[in-house]
Amino acid sequence: MKKFVKISLITVGAVLLVLGLGLSIFVGVSLTKYSHLELDENLLASPTANVLILDKENRPIEEENTETVKFASLNQLPPYVAQAFISVEDKDFYHHNGLNYKRIAKAVISNLKSHSLKEGASTISQQLIKNTHLSSEKTFERKLKEIALTKKLEKYHSKDEILEKYLNVIYYGNNCYGIENAANYYFSKPAKELSLAESALLSGMIKSPNKYSPITKEEDCLKRRNLVLDEMKKDGYITEEQAERAKREQIGLCLQSHNSNRLNSYSEAALSEACKILEMPAKSIAISGYKIHTYQDRDKQARLASALQSEDFGSADFAGIVLDVKKHGVSAYLGSSAYKILDAKRQPGSIIKPILVYAPALNEDLISPSTQLVDEPLVLSGYSPKNVDGKYRGYVSAKEALAKSINIPAIKVLSYVGIENAKAYASELGLEFDEQDDSYALALGGMTYGDNLLTLAGAYSAFPNLGKFAEPCFVEYITDKAGKIIYRHKPQEKQVLREDCCYLLTTMLEESTETGTAKALKPLDLPLASKTGTVGKGKENLDAYNITYSPSEVCGVWVGNLDNAPITIAGGNEPTRCVRRYFEGADEAEVFTMPESVVEREIDLVSLQDEHIVRLASSSQPSKYKTKALFSRFNEPKEISSCFEETQETFFDVSEKDGTVFVNFQAKRQIEYRFFDGESLLEKVTDFAGEKNLEFKIKDCLIIKYGFDESHIKEKCFKFSSLNRTSQPSPEKKRKWLV
Numbered sequence: 001m002k003k004f005v006k007i008s009l010i011t012v013g014a015v016l017l018v019l020g021l022g023l024s025i026f027v028g029v030s031l032t033k034y035s036h037l038e039l040d041e042n043l044l045a046s047p048t049a050n051v052l053i054l055d056k057e058n059r060p061i062e063e064e065n066t067e068t069v070k071f072a073s074l075n076q077l078p079p080y081v082a083q084a085f086i087s088v089e090d091k092d093f094y095h096h097n098g099l100n101y102k103r104i105a106k107a108v109i110s111n112l113k114s115h116s117l118k119e120g121a122s123t124i125s126q127q128l129i130k131n132t133h134l135s136s137e138k139t140f141e142r143k144l145k146e147i148a149l150t151k152k153l154e155k156y157h158s159k160d161e162i163l164e165k166y167l168n169v170i171y172y173g174n175n176c177y178g179i180e181n182a183a184n185y186y187f188s189k190p191a192k193e194l195s196l197a198e199s200a201l202l203s204g205m206i207k208s209p210n211k212y213s214p215i216t217k218e219e220d221c222l223k224r225r226n227l228v229l230d231e232m233k234k235d236g237y238i239t240e241e242q243a244e245r246a247k248r249e250q251i252g253l254c255l256q257s258h259n260s261n262r263l264n265s266y267s268e269a270a271l272s273e274a275c276k277i278l279e280m281p282a283k284s285i286a287i288s289g290y291k292i293h294t295y296q297d298r299d300k301q302a303r304l305a306s307a308l309q310s311e312d313f314g315s316a317d318f319a320g321i322v323l324d325v326k327k328h329g330v331s332a333y334l335g336s337s338a339y340k341i342l343d344a345k346r347q348p349g350s351i352i353k354p355i356l357v358y359a360p361a362l363n364e365d366l367i368s369p370s371t372q373l374v375d376e377p378l379v380l381s382g383y384s385p386k387n388v389d390g391k392y393r394g395y396v397s398a399k400e401a402l403a404k405s406i407n408i409p410a411i412k413v414l415s416y417v418g419i420e421n422a423k424a425y426a427s428e429l430g431l432e433f434d435e436q437d438d439s440y441a442l443a444l445g446g447m448t449y450g451d452n453l454l455t456l457a458g459a460y461s462a463f464p465n466l467g468k469f470a471e472p473c474f475v476e477y478i479t480d481k482a483g484k485i486i487y488r489h490k491p492q493e494k495q496v497l498r499e500d501c502c503y504l505l506t507t508m509l510e511e512s513t514e515t516g517t518a519k520a521l522k523p524l525d526l527p528l529a530s531k532t533g534t535v536g537k538g539k540e541n542l543d544a545y546n547i548t549y550s551p552s553e554v555c556g557v558w559v560g561n562l563d564n565a566p567i568t569i570a571g572g573n574e575p576t577r578c579v580r581r582y583f584e585g586a587d588e589a590e591v592f593t594m595p596e597s598v599v600e601r602e603i604d605l606v607s608l609q610d611e612h613i614v615r616l617a618s619s620s621q622p623s624k625y626k627t628k629a630l631f632s633r634f635n636e637p638k639e640i641s642s643c644f645e646e647t648q649e650t651f652f653d654v655s656e657k658d659g660t661v662f663v664n665f666q667a668k669r670q671i672e673y674r675f676f677d678g679e680s681l682l683e684k685v686t687d688f689a690g691e692k693n694l695e696f697k698i699k700d701c702l703i704i705k706y707g708f709d710e711s712h713i714k715e716k717c718f719k720f721s722s723l724n725r726t727s728q729p730s731p732e733k734k735r736k737w738l739v
Contacts, residue, residue, distance in 0.1 A: 055296040070180035072191040074164035084203035087231040090124040098125040098154035173209030188254040197246040200228040255338035264335030270474040289481035295329025304332040307581035328470040328491040349445040349533035360425040362501040365635035369399040372612035373409035403516030414443040429459035457556035467497035500597035500632040532571030540566035546575035551590035604641035615641040676703040
């Protein structure tokens with residue numbers, strides 16, 4: 001048995017030795033193969049490169065999408081800047097020749113276990129080569145090229161030169177390349193003035209600028225910064241007291257706004273999207289020579305820019321976007337902020353009502369545009385919402401409630417749909433919810449985090465597209481150096497809502513442009529459906545929106561401050577005026593087409609106004625008491641009004657005192673009431689519903705005639721004794737109806 005084990009161990013050892021020798025020979029031959037690769041000093045000195053971004057006509061987009069890097073000399077930086085990067089990225093930087101073989105061995109074992117190339121074991125020297133000379137594809141060939149070039153780098157440059165170039169090349173998020181740019185952008189100071197805590201933060205975030213962003217992921221950023229400080233303490237660069245003092249510091253962002261428009265340009269948004277599609281940083285896309293072809297329409301981009309420039313937003317951040325409904329592409333985009341607007345999430349306010357409340361309710365056949373809703377004080381599951389103006393209107397139609405953005409009816413409709421069901425619809429339209437988003441405040445846009453303008457406009461694009469939704473995007477396709485298409489956007493459309501639901505919702509939002517919060521659009525006389533939204537805290541506003549759509553495109557405008565500074569702007573004002581100016585230049589020949597699943601019916605106004613019930617009008621109903629309304633054929637009223645079948649008996653409370661006759665009765669809107677003193681007409685009551693009190697001086701007798709037409713007349717006669725003044729009704733008599 002011992003002999004067998006011994007032979008087995010020798011055999012395994014021999015196999016491993018052969019494999020090791022084979023691998024060594026393969027690596028050696030490959031490195032020889034790539035030894036001819038040139039180290040480009042210009043790339044090392046100029047770490048940025050422009051990416052060619054084209055509009056839908058394949059013309060270059062005339063926007064700057066990179067920034068000239070400001071150089072920081074290593075000898076001018078505080079020593080803890082370099083120490084922070086070395087501690088977290090490459091502890092043995094000054095002790096290896098560019099390759100850390102121990103880390104490479106660990107990475108190989110890890111990759112073999114995971115059957116992937118996740119672990120790279122890159123040193124600072126390797127990262128410098130990767131970020132200046134190579135794409136970020138994860139292949140053995142690229143890794144071998146990286147090793148060959150790293151060896152050349154180490155041969156021709158000192159460690160300090162390599163570290164200095166590295167600090168001035170690495171990406172820090174928000175289009176910041178190089179530590180000087182990062183220090184200027186995040187802290188509004190030169191890199192030589194960075195504190196220990198700020199240096200640790202910047203060195204920590206480069207592993208994943210999005211994941212450890214001090215702007216959008218503050219908690220993760222702080223944890224990462226503190227980890228760097230702990231590593232620096234372990235390595236003896238700082239004392240425990242220095243580490244603890246730095247940990248107690250807040251992030252203290254002081255963002256520069258000089259590049260606010262560049263950060264929120266169309267080309268920057270397209271580049272960010274391309275980075276996600278290709279899973280590589282912008283620098284690698286530039287090095288690879290890829291071209292990004294977008295959906296940008298130059299005319300629409302110019303119109304949107306002009307519309308946004310026409311309003312004075314003061315110092316507030318703002319953004320505008322235009323989507324093509326059928327292609328699901330972004331035709332135009334522009335924003336201004338020190339932050340990336342599309343990376344931030346904001347409370348949507350009443351903009352969410354069509355998405356979360358009314359569209360699901362229509363799709364579930366719970367309401368129609370004519371459905372009557374009670375606007376009244378409400379307490380629901382401990383939640384006591386208020387209308388913005390503090391008023392309550394009683395019964396209103398669902399159409400009016402949405403057009404005028406009344407809060408109480410929206411919350412009631414959400415309760416009909418159910419919170420989880422409503423969220424499921426909104427999620428299918430692209431919105432994201434936190435697990436804490438589970439209250440009726442959602443009907444008014446009360447979300448934990450909210451969403452961005454692109455997502456909200458994308459959700460609205462399903463309405464003119466009759467319920468079909470696909471995530472909107474900037475990039476149509478990407479080509480390589482040879483012009484070969486390596487990626488093409490193929491919208492994954494899904495039917496989220498029924499056609500009839502979307503058309504009915506559109507008619508409700510068209511009413512908003514006629515009589516509602518978006519009535520500033522009315523002068524355009526175009527087929528437009530619109531919704532406004534204003535987010536407030538106390539008496540201050542924080543966000544203002546308008547999202548409007550035509551049959552072919554969606555235009556959305558947002559105004560606010562990503563640092564939550566208050567604004568004096570409301571959704572129905574500046575944002576709506578911007579949208580109006582955009583559509584003023586539109587050549588909109590299309591109209592909203594009514595699908596076959598929508599039907600038009602005549603409904604009874606009497607039942608609607610007096611009983612707040614939607615009933616079909618009867619065939620005998622006078623035209624003044626009926627109106628036309630739209631319904632889904634799956635949810636049209638079945639009951640026919642009986643208001644005009646027969647004049648129902650009315651009770652008149654008649655009394656007399658001191659020669660004056662008093663009449664009290666409950667009038668019905670469809671009934672005409674005439675009061676006579678013998679043959680003389682005293683008063684006529686028509687088109688009135690509710691309690692009515694009248695007073696008359698009677699010489700002869702009181703005759704009351706009432707009915708809804710000449711063939712349905714009822715008559716009552718009251719005579720009064722001059723002695724006891726007691727009222728006695730006389731037998732009814734048929735008399736000619738006096739019109």
